[in-house]
Amino acid sequence: MKKVAIIGVGNSKFGIRQDVNLAELTFESVKPAFEDAGVIGKDIDLLVLGSVGSGGWYEEMLPAVIAAEYCGLTGAGLLRCEAACASGSAAVFTAYSAIVSGNTDLALVIGLEKMREIDTSTTMELIGRAGYYLWEFHNFGMTFPAYYALYATSHMALYGTTEEDLARVAVKNHKYGAMNPLAQFQREITIDDVLSSPVVSWPLKLYDCSPITDGSSAIILASEEKVKELGIDTPIWISGIGSSSDTANLSKRLNYVGLRSSVIASQRAYKASGIEPGQVEVASVHDCFTIAEIMAYEDLGLCRKGDGAKLIQDGQTEIGGKIPINLDGGLKAKGHPIGATGVSMMYELTKQLREEVEKTRQAPLNNYIALAHNVGGTGHYCFVTVLRR
Amino acid sequence: MKKVAIIGVGNSKFGIRQDVNLAELTFESVKPAFEDAGVIGKDIDLLVLGSVGSGGWYEEMLPAVIAAEYCGLTGAGLLRCEAACASGSAAVFTAYSAIVSGNTDLALVIGLEKMREIDTSTTMELIGRAGYYLWEFHNFGMTFPAYYALYATSHMALYGTTEEDLARVAVKNHKYGAMNPLAQFQREITIDDVLSSPVVSWPLKLYDCSPITDGSSAIILASEEKVKELGIDTPIWISGIGSSSDTANLSKRLNYVGLRSSVIASQRAYKASGIEPGQVEVASVHDCFTIAEIMAYEDLGLCRKGDGAKLIQDGQTEIGGKIPINLDGGLKAKGHPIGATGVSMMYELTKQLREEVEKTRQAPLNNYIALAHNVGGTGHYCFVTVLRR
Numbered sequence A, B: 001m002k003k004v005a006i007i008g009v010g011n012s013k014f015g016i017r018q019d020v021n022l023a024e025l026t027f028e029s030v031k032p033a034f035e036d037a038g039v040i041g042k043d044i045d046l047l048v049l050g051s052v053g054s055g056g057w058y059e060e061m062l063p064a065v066i067a068a069e070y071c072g073l074t075g076a077g078l079l080r081c082e083a084a085c086a087s088g089s090a091a092v093f094t095a096y097s098a099i100v101s102g103n104t105d106l107a108l109v110i111g112l113e114k115m116r117e118i119d120t121s122t123t124m125e126l127i128g129r130a131g132y133y134l135w136e137f138h139n140f141g142m143t144f145p146a147y148y149a150l151y152a153t154s155h156m157a158l159y160g161t162t163e164e165d166l167a168r169v170a171v172k173n174h175k176y177g178a179m180n181p182l183a184q185f186q187r188e189i190t191i192d193d194v195l196s197s198p199v200v201s202w203p204l205k206l207y208d209c210s211p212i213t214d215g216s217s218a219i220i221l222a223s224e225e226k227v228k229e230l231g232i233d234t235p236i237w238i239s240g241i242g243s244s245s246d247t248a249n250l251s252k253r254l255n256y257v258g259l260r261s262s263v264i265a266s267q268r269a270y271k272a273s274g275i276e277p278g279q280v281e282v283a284s285v286h287d288c289f290t291i292a293e294i295m296a297y298e299d300l301g302l303c304r305k306g307d308g309a310k311l312i313q314d315g316q317t318e319i320g321g322k323i324p325i326n327l328d329g330g331l332k333a334k335g336h337p338i339g340a341t342g343v344s345m346m347y348e349l350t351k352q353l354r355e356e357v358e359k360t361r362q363a364p365l366n367n368y369i370a371l372a373h374n375v376g377g378t379g380h381y382c383f384v385t386v387l388r389r
Helices: A022-037 A063-070 A087-100 A120-127 A133-140 A144-159 A163-177 A191-195 A224-230 A260-273 A290-299 A308-313 A330-334 A338-353 B022-037 B063-070 B087-100 B120-128 B133-140 B144-159 B163-177 B191-195 B224-230 B260-273 B290-299 B308-313 B330-334 B338-353
Strands: A004-011 A046-050 A077-082 A106-113 A199-201 A215-223 A236-245 A282-284 A369-376 A381-388 B004-011 B046-050 B077-082 B106-113 B199-201 B215-223 B236-245 B282-284 B369-376 B381-388
Touching: A004 A022, A004 A087, A004 A224, A004 A338, A022 A063, A022 A106, A022 A215, A046 A063, A046 A087, A046 A338, A063 A077, A063 A106, A077 A087, A077 B087, A077 B236, A087 A106, A087 A215, A087 A236, A087 A338, A087 A369, A087 A381, A087 B077, A087 B087, A106 A338, A144 A199, A144 A290, A144 A308, A163 A191, A163 A290, A163 A308, A163 A330, A215 A224, A215 A338, A236 A260, A236 A338, A236 B077, A260 A290, A260 A369, A260 A381, A282 A338, A290 A308, A290 A330, A290 A369, A338 A369, A338 A381, B004 B022, B004 B087, B004 B224, B004 B338, B022 B063, B022 B106, B022 B215, B046 B063, B046 B087, B046 B338, B063 B077, B063 B106, B077 B087, B087 B106, B087 B215, B087 B236, B087 B338, B087 B369, B087 B381, B106 B338, B120 B144, B144 B199, B144 B290, B144 B308, B163 B191, B163 B290, B163 B308, B163 B330, B215 B224, B215 B338, B236 B260, B236 B338, B260 B290, B260 B369, B260 B381, B282 B338, B290 B308, B290 B330, B290 B369, B338 B369, B338 B381
Parallel strands: A046 A077, A046 A106, A282 A369, B046 B077, B046 B106, B282 B369
Antiparallel strands: A004 A215, A004 A236, A077 B077, A106 A215, A236 A381, A369 A381, B004 B215, B004 B236, B106 B215, B236 B381, B369 B381
């Protein structure tokens, strides 16, 4: 089977980016990715863009077309992928498949979202349409914090997870976000800060929730032949992708203490890569809410079901622990421009595997295996990607 | 390289479908596709859905999730593709790539659009955002008929194409639509009917324009191994896909007499398939407006640039002519549920290559080679797919 490597990466500053338009925000990640790989737009055969909000929180209906023109890729194969908050990973999956299939040797993947052009209450309403819109949203007025609060209360009831445990995730991710110049939030916080922040949907408080963010991220994927042809020094190989899904209707889920799609997608990714969970040395997991990171520990097989809170209590997911997680600040502190997030995980893990991040937040590596876990909706979609140097 | 076949197809009735909701409309094409292939939802590893209007002309934000649950595919890999009116083909491209890459052996592709839930003037506004929204739409109020009218006037000025020539395309496609029980319009029309219909954007009149349609289409793709395992009688092989794109900004196009993305995508598809344009025996081309079909003849290399009108005048694109085109009625008469259209072209051409359509509209075949040409926006995207029996 053809091998595929990440040969160039770029990431915009995440945050409220009213200083740039959609095309400019895109180029802010694409330009460094081009420079990193040593290629330009016309070298690239295929552009796959992950984004959700077209015609919703931003007005352009065809963001992929605007990105292609602005970045000099006109004429390339072109499409947009959507898998809610896992759209970036869906775009990576599509470009990866196209290279393995022999359709192209060099592809650009962009994750893009501009969510702060409209008032955040409207954005919250649109995000709340994830899942079974006509049932849950229309009948019960569910929003995303409310969905994850269901999971948090269930996890607390069954496993004794506490509000302090949830807060510990936010504290850890803010700690690393403070070391990441691209992060939306660069301030450390305390457990008390989290516990005393306004309740959004109990037990989730403001600091348990990831923010609404503008941002873009870009990676360039190449076939093994192209890696050689371009003389790339440190290609980062995609060694396997697993994906899965779950019911639209939350009332049909088996339980509310984990995401079945995370379990299945990760098993598929481990199998495709020929690795066990214990071999992963650094990971980015989908911490849209603090409870989501604790469930991810368990669903990905990094600990047993119900032991997630213990992992964060013991500092096992910080540098120096068993498996450092979200060393870029995660969705919680780096920010969560939803279509960009999955691509931004590839950006971060590529930089980690190349040992190019700020020294204070570099994971210690021996076997150079990384994992990205990207969830769409409330586990409606999940993509897990394993990278190796 | 792994071979990929279409082993099951289904298509809903196209039209104004206020009798069904989004999930029901989807299942109306998926059920016959399952029956045709002899599989059920849980056999399938990957669902790729092509759709544009989520949160726009229909309210659900995650149509792929709703489709997966309703059709019994929960747990499968899942994503949505968007390439404007070529979204269905983008979904086919993605599922095809995933099978060739070895990720999956059996995939379901659904094209879906429900455009008649809101008033058509709002839908027209949303469609008009294709292209460079902030420039063309906001500054000039361009709508889609206006975009294609630019092309029509240019083609008329340069090549002498007439309003009657445009009308001939509508007459031909309504003739075949009248033979297709799935078509939105099942009434034959005359050249006079077209010429006397209300002007929408000169020279395009009402009958030069495809309608706004609800509909779904589904195809099941399988690897060669799976085709053997399932004992499929008449697999229809995807022998090559070419894709390309063009500028967002129409003012940067080279000319207005053809679509460069159609030229490039078709050349890529011919190369991937190892065929010449003259070998194609039946085709579905993107006749969103009558001028688009005439340009497609030329861009696909079925005649020389500027000779498109002659092809329709001479009846060469009807049954009995050199290359019968749009024997299902095309977008013009079958209808154009934009995310479904590319998949519906695969449905129609699979049925043609199997010789299973109504006898009066069956193309005569010797080598059993078919071509689908699906454009997004005003050539912003293009996918060309070659099928062989």
